[in-house]
Amino acid sequence: xxxLTGVPGFLGTxxxxxxxxxxxxxxxxxxxxxxxxxxxxxxLADLELDDRASVLPGNIxxxxxxxxxxxxxxxxxxxxxxxxxxxxxxxxxxDVGWQVNVDGTRHVLDLLAxxxxxxxxxxxxxxxxxxxxxxTIYEDELVHDAGFKNFYEExxxxxxxxxxxxxxxxxxxxxxxxxxxxxxxxxxxxKFDGPYFVLNALRTLPRYTLMTRVGSGTxxxxxxxxxxxxxxxxxxxxxGGHEGTVFHLTDPQPLTAQAIMELFADLLGMTVTYxxxxxxxxxxxxxxxxxxxxxxxxxxxxxFDHPSxxxxxxxxxxxxxxxxxxxxxxxxxxxxxxYARCHDARSSAMY
Numbered sequence: 106x107x108x109l110t111g112v113p114g115f116l117g118t119x120x121x122x123x124x125x126x127x128x129x130x131x132x133x134x135x136x137x138x139x140x141x142x143x144x145x146x147x148x149l150a151d152l153e154l155d156d157r158a159s160v161l162p163g164n165i166x167x168x169x170x171x172x173x174x175x176x177x178x179x180x181x182x183x184x185x186x187x188x189x190x191x192x193x194x195x196x197x198x199x200d201v202g203w204q205v206n207v208d209g210t211r212h213v214l215d216l217l218a219x220x221x222x223x224x225x226x227x228x229x230x231x232x233x234x235x236x237x238x239x240x241t242i243y244e245d246e247l248v249h250d251a252g253f254k255n256f257y258e259e260x261x262x263x264x265x266x267x268x269x270x271x272x273x274x275x276x277x278x279x280x281x282x283x284x285x286x287x288x289x290x291x292x293x294x295x296k297f298d299g300p301y302f303v304l305n306a307l308r309t310l311p312r313y314t315l316m317t318r319v320g321s322g323t324x325x326x327x328x329x330x331x332x333x334x335x336x337x338x339x340x341x342x343x344x345g346g347h348e349g350t351v352f353h354l355t356d357p358q359p360l361t362a363q364a365i366m367e368l369f370a371d372l373l374g375m376t377v378t379y380x381x382x383x384x385x386x387x388x389x390x391x392x393x394x395x396x397x398x399x400x401x402x403x404x405x406x407x408x409f410d411h412p413s414x415x416x417x418x419x420x421x422x423x424x425x426x427x428x429x430x431x432x433x434x435x436x437x438x439x440x441x442x443x444y445a446r447c448h449d450a451r452s453s454a455m456y
Contacts, residue, residue, distance in 0.1 A: 106182040108134045110165060110213065111189025113145045115295040116229070116285070119331060120187060123339045125154055133158040134179060136170060136190070165190055165209030170216060183220040187227040187342065188213045191264075195255050195298075195404035202260035210264040217275050226275050227342050232283040232327065232355055232415050234262040239412045244281070244351040244419045254407040276348040278341055282334050283327035283355045283415065284408070289437035290332065292444025300328060302405055304369050304445055307377070316370075318379035322363030324412050327355050329431055336429045337420065353417040356431045362409040368435060372442045 107124060111117030112135045124131060133154070137145045139162045149155050161179065164171040172179055192205045210228070217223055235242045236253040247269060253259040268277060286301070287294035297305065310316065334354050341347050360368070363379070370377045424430065 106134055106184050107131050108136070108179070108183045108186040108216075109189065110136045110187070111191075111229075112137060113141055113148050114189065116331065116335070117189045118148060119335045120189065120338065121154070121158070122152055123335050124342075125152065125157065127339050127343055131157070131185075134161055134182065135159065136161050136163045136165065136172075138162075138164060165212055166204050168212055168215070170212055176216070177219070180216055180219040181221065183217065184222050185225050185227075185342070186213075186217055186220075186223065187229070187338075189229045191229070191261065192257065193296075195257050197255075197257050197260070199256040199260070202256045203263075206257075206260035206264045207267065211267055214267060214271050214275065218271065224276065225342060225345070225348060226277045227338060228265070228268045228277055228279050229338075230265040230268070230279050230281045230351075231258070231261045232281045232353055233258045234265050234281065235413060235415075236262060237411075241414050241416050242353075243416045244353050247351075254411075255404050272349055278347050278349075279351040280334075280338055280341075281351065281353050281355075281415075283329050283353075283359075285331050285334055286328050287330065287441050287444055288332045289330035289432050289440065292437075292440040292442075294331065294444065297445065299405065299408075300326070300365060300369075301445060303366060303409075304442065307366075307369055307373055307375060308445075310375070310377075312374065313376045314378070316366065316377045316379055317382040318363060318366070321410065322366075322379070322381075323361050324410050325359040325414055326362050326365055326409055327359040327415060328365075328434055329354055329356055330437055333429070333431045337424060340427060340429055341423055347423060350419055350423075352420045352423065353415045354420060354431075355415040355417050356434065357417060357421070358433065359414075360434050365434070368438050369442065372439055 109117060109121060112121055121133065135145060135158055137160050142160060142162050145160050149158050161172065169176050188210060190209060192202050217226055234247060236249065236251050236258050238249055238251045247265060265279065268279060284299045286299065337354055341352060
């Protein structure tokens with residue numbers, strides 16, 4: 106029995122679908138906030154998983170996950186688990202982020218520690234637990250005092266510290282994706298944030314226009330399509346032998362901020378002259394009426410001028426011999442842009 110949090114979110118839904126295909130003998134326990142219960146039942150009907158998945162109304166912010174007298178029975182049934190539920194929002198208030206990301210993770214760990222049949226646990230962290238560290242970030246590194254760009258990073262960091270502290274008692278794989286964008290084949294996404302803010306800002310401007318360039322524009326911005334993230338997680342979770350390992354799910358050859366903007370502009374048929382702006386000035390500008398018109402979140406600026414890169418040696422070694430690899434951004438950017446042209450998606454987090 107596989108226990109999942111994070112359904113019916115975008116990543117959680119895709120993970121459920123992929124695991125159901127890869128492991129047709131598996132059944133699922135889905136811990137779902139009551140407000141998403143009806144939506145989850147509709148999803149299971151669409152996926153034809155009604156007979157393989159049970160919906161557990163609950164809440165990770167409660168010590169017993171709001172399972173009440175079902176708690177012990179749920180713990181006994183779990184053989185595999187993946188914890189995806191979190192606040193994925195760069196502007197999250199610290200108290201909300203701490204309650205969901207840190208306390209929520211602690212409560213899930215407490216349940217799994219009481220699960221006698223647990224074989225494997227996948228925890229979805231973030232590459233950005235590295236905070237404001239610079240240079241090359243390695244998978245076996247976590248603890249630091251460099252600080253964080255926002256409360257999202259800080260709370261995900263403290264959550265992963267909890268997970269790593271209990272890896273001796275809970276057989277754990279940790280996944281650290283970078284900025285997740287839409288499907289590389291279809292462009293599908295349900296949340297237009299991150300680079301989509303820049304893409305949509307360009308779409309609001311005239312064909313011949315000026316655009317700010319944050320900092321030097323030469324720093325890498327690490328983007329990964331959701332299908333790569335899900336394919337890698339499913340493979341690593343189902344092949345076994347990776348317990349105790351941290352995996353960066355990142356692009357080994359990310360484009361620079363300037364290259365991404367130029368690629369978007371080219372795909373939109375635009376001619377853009379870039380005006381260099383220091384990061385602090387850019388953040389201030391995005392808090393003004395200009396920023397609101399463009400729709401670029403001030404918190405995003407930090408990710409477009411930060412000198413860090415992510416080594417993914419563990420991931421590359423574990424995926425060697427498979428056809429799972431992060432595609433090059435220029436290869437799927439046209440699909441991403443076309444999907445954004447034709448669809449509406451939310452820009453806020455589900456919490």
